[in-house]
Amino acid sequence: MSDLTVAVSEPTFKRLFAKVRDNVTESTAGSADFGPFSASWNVGFKLQGGTVDLQNDGTVRISELDVVYTPLQLSLGLDIPEVCVGGFCIIPNPFGGCILRAPRICVFSADPDISLPINLSGLITTEISGAFRIKTRYRVDPNRTATMTNLDAEDAHVANKWQLLLDPVWLDIDPIDIPDTVGNILDTAINNAVDALLGWLPGWARDLIKAILGSIANLIRAILDIGDDIQEWLSNLLGVSIGILNFVATTVADYFANRYPLFEFEDPYPILGYDGPLIPVKVPVLDLAVSVSDTEMALTANVGG
Amino acid sequence: MAFTDNCDLFAAVHEAGLNRIAHHLMRQRPSLFNYGTQIFAELPELLCRRIETHPEVRRRKNPLITIEDPISIPGTDGQFGLDFCAQLTALKIDLHPGNLLDLPPELDPPLKPQRLALFAEVCGGLICHERQVAERTGDSIAARAASQSKQVTWDRSVELPQRAVQAPAWRPALPKVLCFCLEAFGIGRFEVVGPDGAKQLVIRLERLEVVDIAPDGLESNVECFLATTLRVGLLPKLHIALDTVVLELGKLATLSLSPTPITPAVPNNPAIEDELLKVFVNVGVAA
Numbered sequence: 001m002s003d004l005t006v007a008v009s010e011p012t013f014k015r016l017f018a019k020v021r022d023n024v025t026e027s028t029a030g031s032a033d034f035g036p037f038s039a040s041w042n043v044g045f046k047l048q049g050g051t052v053d054l055q056n057d058g059t060v061r062i063s064e065l066d067v068v069y070t071p072l073q074l075s076l077g078l079d080i081p082e083v084c085v086g087g088f089c090i091i092p093n094p095f096g097g098c099i100l101r102a103p104r105i106c107v108f109s110a111d112p113d114i115s116l117p118i119n120l121s122g123l124i125t126t127e128i129s130g131a132f133r134i135k136t137r138y139r140v141d142p143n144r145t146a147t148m149t150n151l152d153a154e155d156a157h158v159a160n161k162w163q164l165l166l167d168p169v170w171l172d173i174d175p176i177d178i179p180d181t182v183g184n185i186l187d188t189a190i191n192n193a194v195d196a197l198l199g200w201l202p203g204w205a206r207d208l209i210k211a212i213l214g215s216i217a218n219l220i221r222a223i224l225d226i227g228d229d230i231q232e233w234l235s236n237l238l239g240v241s242i243g244i245l246n247f248v249a250t251t252v253a254d255y256f257a258n259r260y261p262l263f264e265f266e267d268p269y270p271i272l273g274y275d276g277p278l279i280p281v282k283v284p285v286l287d288l289a290v291s292v293s294d295t296e297m298a299l300t301a302n303v304g305g
Numbered sequence: 306m307a308f309t310d311n312c313d314l315f316a317a318v319h320e321a322g323l324n325r326i327a328h329h330l331m332r333q334r335p336s337l338f339n340y341g342t343q344i345f346a347e348l349p350e351l352l353c354r355r356i357e358t359h360p361e362v363r364r365r366k367n368p369l370i371t372i373e374d375p376i377s378i379p380g381t382d383g384q385f386g387l388d389f390c391a392q393l394t395a396l397k398i399d400l401h402p403g404n405l406l407d408l409p410p411e412l413d414p415p416l417k418p419q420r421l422a423l424f425a426e427v428c429g430g431l432i433c434h435e436r437q438v439a440e441r442t443g444d445s446i447a448a449r450a451a452s453q454s455k456q457v458t459w460d461r462s463v464e465l466p467q468r469a470v471q472a473p474a475w476r477p478a479l480p481k482v483l484c485f486c487l488e489a490f491g492i493g494r495f496e497v498v499g500p501d502g503a504k505q506l507v508i509r510l511e512r513l514e515v516v517d518i519a520p521d522g523l524e525s526n527v528e529c530f531l532a533t534t535l536r537v538g539l540l541p542k543l544h545i546a547l548d549t550v551v552l553e554l555g556k557l558a559t560l561s562l563s564p565t566p567i568t569p570a571v572p573n574n575p576a577i578e579d580e581l582l583k584v585f586v587n588v589g590v591a592a
């Protein structure tokens with residue numbers, strides 16, 4: 001018989017899960033050059049929905065937990081080949097040369113020429129399911145020095161801690177679910193960018209450039225290698241090129257397994273705090289163990305001598 | 306049957322763990338269990354029992370004893386007193402069904418359900434001065450009373466310590482402490498008291514029996530003194546405030562705890578059974 005037993009019911013565990021889930025947010029930013037175009041991103045996610053169940057095999061099962069990407073802001077930079085129009089001679093000089101030339105206008109001279117800001121926040125989701133074991137870990141704070149007593153460590157906020165963490169047994173992350181509306185968003189972004197880029201030109205120049213390049217929008221699509229399926233393209237961009245699936249998988253696993261313990265407490269555990277100059281009374285906790293059944297999670301421990 | 310069939314959270318402490326916790330408490334907070342006048346703080350070797358402490362107590366210069374005024378000597382208008390010490394030197398708790406302690410017949414063994422038994426060794430002693438010192442002190446008091454209008458200088462260095470003075474002017478070089486130790490057994494229970502929002506888990510001492518003191522009247526007085534000291538002086542310092550026990554959940558949520566109400570399914574909360582102190586708790590979750 002252990003000295004100490006604490007058990008949490010499954011309904012309580014579910015409420016705790018919901019509260020933790022609602023408070024999990026993470027984000028990252030980055031940029032990369034993919035040859036024909038470059039991308040920078042600010043990607044974050046939050047968790048929604050899903051269920052948690054305690055299992056008789058000692059695991060905690062999480063099902064159909066939605067990862068909602070927000071913020072999800074992309075900025076695609078494209079380098080379009082330079083196009084120059086005009087500069088032709090309007091009034092030739094019969095003795096050679098040109099008396100009056102049409103103005104020469106060059107576009108797409110910059111690099112990148114077009115920056116497409118695409119805000120997909122809250123539109124794209126991924127679904128996660130997994131099974132986790134609850135493991136215990138005894139953490140010695142790396143900032144604790146060898147000469148510190150337990151009380152010194154407490155005073156310096158580097159006390160040893162017992163921690164409970166979710167250790168993934170398996171983790172399944174579905175492909176990114178991209179709705180149809182994303183295609184329209186991308187088209188709108190492209191058209192807006194083209195209008196902004198060429199809008200300052202006189203009408204004849206804009207017509208001339210479009211005649212040369214055909215549809216600018218189609219050109220951009222070709223540069224981005226979008227093809228016929230914009231969803232597949234975006235899924236590949238986000239999931240493979242930018243790698244947000246890895247980011248989510250790593251972050252979610254780390255969230256539960258390493259960075260954010262489900263629960264932690266100091267060891268030795270203070271049962272009475274400081275009372276003026278009187279030191280706290282601290283009790284060493286040994287042999288912390290956890291067991292899971294389909295009705296509750298139970299912790300046991302012993303009191304050290 | 307699961308621990309949490311009728312509550313959100315269940316906590317239990319086995320009597321072995323409870324006794325180890327008590328041991329840590331006595332070593333790390335010795336001033337909660339040892340009392341005496343100033344002289345015992347200055348000369349702890351005079352105490353009836355040596356105090357075993359955690360090294361941190363001495364390193365942080367925590368007091369070994371709580372300093373009390375000398376015991377007032379009747380007839381001196383509270384001006385004079387005797388140095389004393391009182392120590393709770395051993396403490397053992399036995400939860401139902403009792404198996405650690407042999408209760409004296411006066412406590413009607415065996416231990417009843419939902420009850421705890423406790424054993425305590427209490428040691429105490431007075432510094433009793435030489436007869437001549439007491440006589441000189443009495444003479445001084447009498448002479449002062451008789452010559453209130455006269456300017457007389459009294460040699461107060463030969464008197465008993467003044468009660469209100471923390472460091473008496475006179476002490477024998479090596480005072481002699483008349484030590485005694487008593488064994489006391491008690492019966493008690495745990496209880497949750499207080500209004501909502503300020504619930505506390507407390508120990509209630511129901512009965513106390515001091516072993517082998519005669520005559521009966523003296524025994525009753527000693528028992529009354531010890532029981533009152535425990536109920537008023539010591540046990541209130543060991544209350545556990547249930548509502549303020551808030552656990553941090555990985556910085557993502559906090560739990561506020563309150564005792565599960567008594568129902569037919571939870572007839573005792575806290576409960577003492579199977580050598581365990583059991584507490585059934587409802588949990589509130591907040592961000």
